[in-house]
Amino acid sequence: MMSLKSRHRRDKLMVAAMVVAVAVAIVPLGFILADVIAKGIGQLSADFLTKPEPYVVTAPGGGFGAGVRGTIKMVALGTVIAVPIGVLAAIYLSEYQAKGPLATSVRFFADVMTGIPSIFVGIFVFTVVVLETHSFSTWAGGVALGILMLPVIVRTSEEALRLVPDTLREASLALGIRRWRTIVSTVLPTALAGITTGILLAVARAAGETAPLLLTAFGNQLIVPFGKWSGPEESLTLEIFTNSRSPFPSQQARAWTGALVLIAGVVVLSLIARAVVSRRAKLPR
Amino acid sequence: MTALSAGRLAGRRRRRPADAVFKFAAAACASIVLILLAGMLLRTTWAAWPAFRQSGLSLVTSNDWNPNLSKFGGLSFIYGTLVTSLIGLVLAVPVSVLIALFVSEVAPPRVGVPLGYVVDLLAAVPSVIYGLWGVFVLVPFLTNYVWQPLSRNLAFIPLFSNFASGRDFATAGVILALMITPIIAAVSREVFRTVPEDERESALALGATRWEMIRLAVLPRSRQGVIAAVMLGFGRAVGETIAVAYLIGGIANQITPHLFQQGSTIAATIALQFNEAASVPLFKSALIALGVILFAVTLVINVGARLIIRRGGRSA
Numbered sequence: 001m002m003s004l005k006s007r008h009r010r011d012k013l014m015v016a017a018m019v020v021a022v023a024v025a026i027v028p029l030g031f032i033l034a035d036v037i038a039k040g041i042g043q044l045s046a047d048f049l050t051k052p053e054p055y056v057v058t059a060p061g062g063g064f065g066a067g068v069r070g071t072i073k074m075v076a077l078g079t080v081i082a083v084p085i086g087v088l089a090a091i092y093l094s095e096y097q098a099k100g101p102l103a104t105s106v107r108f109f110a111d112v113m114t115g116i117p118s119i120f121v122g123i124f125v126f127t128v129v130v131l132e133t134h135s136f137s138t139w140a141g142g143v144a145l146g147i148l149m150l151p152v153i154v155r156t157s158e159e160a161l162r163l164v165p166d167t168l169r170e171a172s173l174a175l176g177i178r179r180w181r182t183i184v185s186t187v188l189p190t191a192l193a194g195i196t197t198g199i200l201l202a203v204a205r206a207a208g209e210t211a212p213l214l215l216t217a218f219g220n221q222l223i224v225p226f227g228k229w230s231g232p233e234e235s236l237t238l239e240i241f242t243n244s245r246s247p248f249p250s251q252q253a254r255a256w257t258g259a260l261v262l263i264a265g266v267v268v269l270s271l272i273a274r275a276v277v278s279r280r281a282k283l284p285r
Numbered sequence: 286m287t288a289l290s291a292g293r294l295a296g297r298r299r300r301r302p303a304d305a306v307f308k309f310a311a312a313a314c315a316s317i318v319l320i321l322l323a324g325m326l327l328r329t330t331w332a333a334w335p336a337f338r339q340s341g342l343s344l345v346t347s348n349d350w351n352p353n354l355s356k357f358g359g360l361s362f363i364y365g366t367l368v369t370s371l372i373g374l375v376l377a378v379p380v381s382v383l384i385a386l387f388v389s390e391v392a393p394p395r396v397g398v399p400l401g402y403v404v405d406l407l408a409a410v411p412s413v414i415y416g417l418w419g420v421f422v423l424v425p426f427l428t429n430y431v432w433q434p435l436s437r438n439l440a441f442i443p444l445f446s447n448f449a450s451g452r453d454f455a456t457a458g459v460i461l462a463l464m465i466t467p468i469i470a471a472v473s474r475e476v477f478r479t480v481p482e483d484e485r486e487s488a489l490a491l492g493a494t495r496w497e498m499i500r501l502a503v504l505p506r507s508r509q510g511v512i513a514a515v516m517l518g519f520g521r522a523v524g525e526t527i528a529v530a531y532l533i534g535g536i537a538n539q540i541t542p543h544l545f546q547q548g549s550t551i552a553a554t555i556a557l558q559f560n561e562a563a564s565v566p567l568f569k570s571a572l573i574a575l576g577v578i579l580f581a582v583t584l585v586i587n588v589g590a591r592l593i594i595r596r597g598g599r600s601a
Contacts, residue, residue: 021383092311117524180307208411
């Protein structure tokens with residue numbers, strides 16, 4: 001049996017190890033954020049968000065306007081695809097036969113799907129969209145992002161719907177209101193904050209994807225108009241990837257600024273998502 | 286009166302299809318998840334078929350990747366994937382579990398909850414930014430202060446000898462460790478949370494210190510859940526593409542015990558070579574075949590981990 005003193009010493013040692021572990025994770029995060037801000041803020045301007053890369057890519061100036069547009073278009077398409085399907089699927093999981101075989105397996109495989117490598121989703125969309133239409137395109141990129149967003153939206157929306165108290169459903173049904181009307185006008189609005197959080201997290205995840213877009217949108221330094229959805233499309237992430245692999249300082253500088261824009265967007269989305277949740281948590285039950 | 290209510294009932298019956306239609310739409314959307322997964326497996330396997338037929342097992346057993354000569358032996362990529370993921374796990378597992386213990390067992394909620402958010406932020410950082418930061422900041426740092434000193438002083442251990450450039454298995458493993466820490470920490474945290482409060486209190490009432498309480502009450506009940514968390518982290522590491530593509534060098538046919546040498550992984554190879562392959566049918570098919578193998582492996586890992594988690598959740 002250890003002495004009390006050595007037991008306390010071991011306790012302190014282990015807690016110290018935990019604190020060190022926390023630091024080991026947080027310090028690199030701090031450095032990543034600090035480096036991206038320090039190296040990226042110099043070239044940040046309105047032009048950076050709207051102008052394409054210069055015709056001679058090694059020249060300084062210009063921006064990732066093509067990528068910003070492409071990312072917005074493709075994330076929007078992904079959202080339009082994934083939100084209705086995901087929320088309806090979540091409604092099935094929480095409102096109908098939550099313990100049935102379909103709901104159980106969908107819940108399980110949606111969880112599994114969140115762990116599927118995003119590049120594989122890129123390969124899949126390459127085979128079903130790019131090979132069939134004989135072209136990389138904005139469509140293909142958006143579909144890939146939609147598939148990646150779907151399981152996130154299904155699971156977070158289901159969690160949100162489950163938090164809606166049964167008394168609300170019963171009250172509505174007791175008034176003679178149909179099941180589907182009850183869901184649409186009582187359950188969904190109550191769960192809206194949680195569903196919004198899930199959508200924002202999925203959007204943030206999609207905006208940061210690179211690998212699947214490499215195989216579907218391909219990249220395109222020229223600005224593709226908002227109305228054009230066929231043909232290769234640029235994304236902010238693809239532009240960071242290609243520019244940072246160049247040996248020229250001007251391109252590397254643009255890559256850092258692109259990283260700053262991307263990380264700002266993603267972090268802001270994540271923080272808003274958290275804020276939506278915590279505000280709901282504070283409401284009286 | 287009866288006529289009126291009969292009329293109302295009839296009206297109701299007429300509207301009833303709306304309920305059935307809505308339920309059907311919801312069920313259809315739920316099924317899409319299953320159809321998608323099955324469709325992904327079938328469609329990509331079909332696209333990979335020419336390569337499977339041409340190369341057969343040598344796709345995973347041969348270490349000769351030479352697309353110009355139609356040689357598609359992907360063993361070195363499997364090796365690279367395993368080595369980098371294992372380095373990632375070795376570094377990330379102790380750190381993540383300690384973080385999870387600190388957040389759920391030691392820190393007061395006032396500190397622990399925001400800390401959990403901050404660690405989760407690591408997961409929100411896009412992988413392209415890990416790659417960018419890795420190349421320009423982490424590689425020079427590790428090269429100067431860690432890898433070269435290690436390589437100089439421990440050269441008698443093959444793992445550490447023959448330093449090449451700083452873009453290697455070891456650096457890719459470090460970045461993977463950073464990227465999988467949040468998922469292992471988050472899942473472990475949830476697992477620790479399911480340990481009944483009574484058991485902690487019993488341990489404390491018997492005079493256990495905090496660490497003894499963790500060892501006696503928390504860890505034994507959480508072993509399976511933590512294993513599942515580690516498996517999920519492993520699945521992420523295996524499938525991570527862009528950050529690794531930046532940091533591993535992208536060199537085929539490298540099976541070496543030297544961690545400071547360049548190599549490649551399955552996912553990184555797909556990302557780095559897909560451009561060239563798009564116009565060569567067999568090459569393209571071979572890369573898709575590598576993708577199918579990657580998918581199958583991560584599917585098995587994820588299904589296993591989720592089964593463990595589900596079983597744990599049911600018994601708790």
